[in-house]
Amino acid sequence: MDYTARYGLEFNPFLKNSKEVLVETQEYKEVQFRLKYLLSTKGFGILTGSAGKGKTTSIRSWAASLNPSLYKVIYSSLSTLTVMDFYRNLAAELGAVPAYRKTENFKLIQDEITRLVMEKRQTPVIIMDEANYIGTAILNDLKILFNFEMDSQDRAVILLAGLPQLNNTLRLGIHEPLRQRIIMNYNLDGLSKEEGRVYIQEKLKGAGCTQTVFEDNAIEAILNAANGTPRMINKLCNASLLVGNSSNLNIVTADAVMQAISDCELG
Template identity: 45%
Template sequence: MYKSFYSLAREPFSKDMRKEDAFLSISYQEAWNGLEYLQKSKGIGIVIGDPGAGKTFTLRTFKDSLNPSLYHVVYFPLSTGGVMDFYRGLAYGLGEEPKFRKVDLFRQIQQGIQRMDQERKVTPVFILDEMHMAKDAFLQDLAILFNFHMDSSNPFILILAGLPHLKTRLNLNHHRPLAQRIIMRYQIQSLSKDDVYTYIEHHLKLAGSKMPIFTVSALEAIALRSQGWPRVINKLTINCLLYGSQLKKEQIDEEIVRMAAEESGL
């Protein structure tokens, strides 16, 4: 096992990593600044990024930072289910028994949000993921569903997350009512080459590494192969550690990276 071979106390690049363990890249910190602004202002925000950019991790750490006595988080990834399944999921998330008709579901969700805000003094936070897959009719419905008191108040936080072409879709004329109400927009970028080096060293240090495991040329090869996307960096680096331990390599060089990349299909 590579952990014992490289004297690591735990697996690096773990999916259950906490906010305090996050690598503070410029993109991550800017995304957090936007989310904190949305938290204070309330309303609708959008977080987009390419696959593997770190959207889900950013949203998860934001969710975990919220005081559960002040915020009620409903996370819902858009799946292959129908639109009505989605609305029922929102109702369940608010602790409601879903109605059957769409008009009744709309009213039920809005009333549930208002009760949570006014009676319990808790702000509902909706994180809707994979929204680039949403049908046009659903995006148009959101502008109506999250309209309170003739758009004079926002007793909620709504975060729409997805791939970059979500932004392009929202720029279309028929989505203007929703787009005009978005108060925070952020697109997560890939890591720079220098950040890739620091990112890998940061996570290896968290895992207990005392000595450099990757040569400079290996880090450069990982940066080139991954193009700076964290998910790809994680996968490629773990494969390098596996190959390196199997071959009894005290330091991982660019040849190990090449082998690991071919294994990963990169």
């Protein structure tokens, strides 16, 4: 028997599907509030959280909600880019033909941002993911790069997202000028037990489920092992469904969850 049918699911909501079930936890709502504030004030924002806490999900949802005629969203992951790649990539994303020298790319980027703002009435929203990998050279340049009219105005929204050590880097004395420009800084802590329960129930509901899938103590075991991390909750729920089905259980038990936790640790 197929496990989705056994547990009354239209699809598995704990896997990355074409149909993502977005659960608006308290923390998710707080992140959206902070990002909206950043959008209205412009300038630099920081969003941090350890792996699997939901940074990328929150950012993706926020970026998708922005009106494309008012905002030009540019996303780059900094884990793989050299300094030169970063500037060339940013210039190209803004609509310019990248140059080979950094100084030329600097000017191209500033000119394109000014053109977007003045002519197209669009605000550039530049998202730099995995920014904990960002080098000192780029961090030093960012304040200068996004400095317009001798510092009197911010024309773009620049969001740096990454692991919590990003803040440790920014606390270094050399980055004081940039740190003074940061107007939003938020760290995702993860879900409380109560939020974790709601998260699982909402995921199931979003997949059309109306029956009991997990025993209470099975959910408790999942939440204890996942430690408030949404990605781990998804992984353990998925593994528990598979164990439950292969054991012919119509309701997933704590024993099945313990087996799933063991499988995930070994996998």
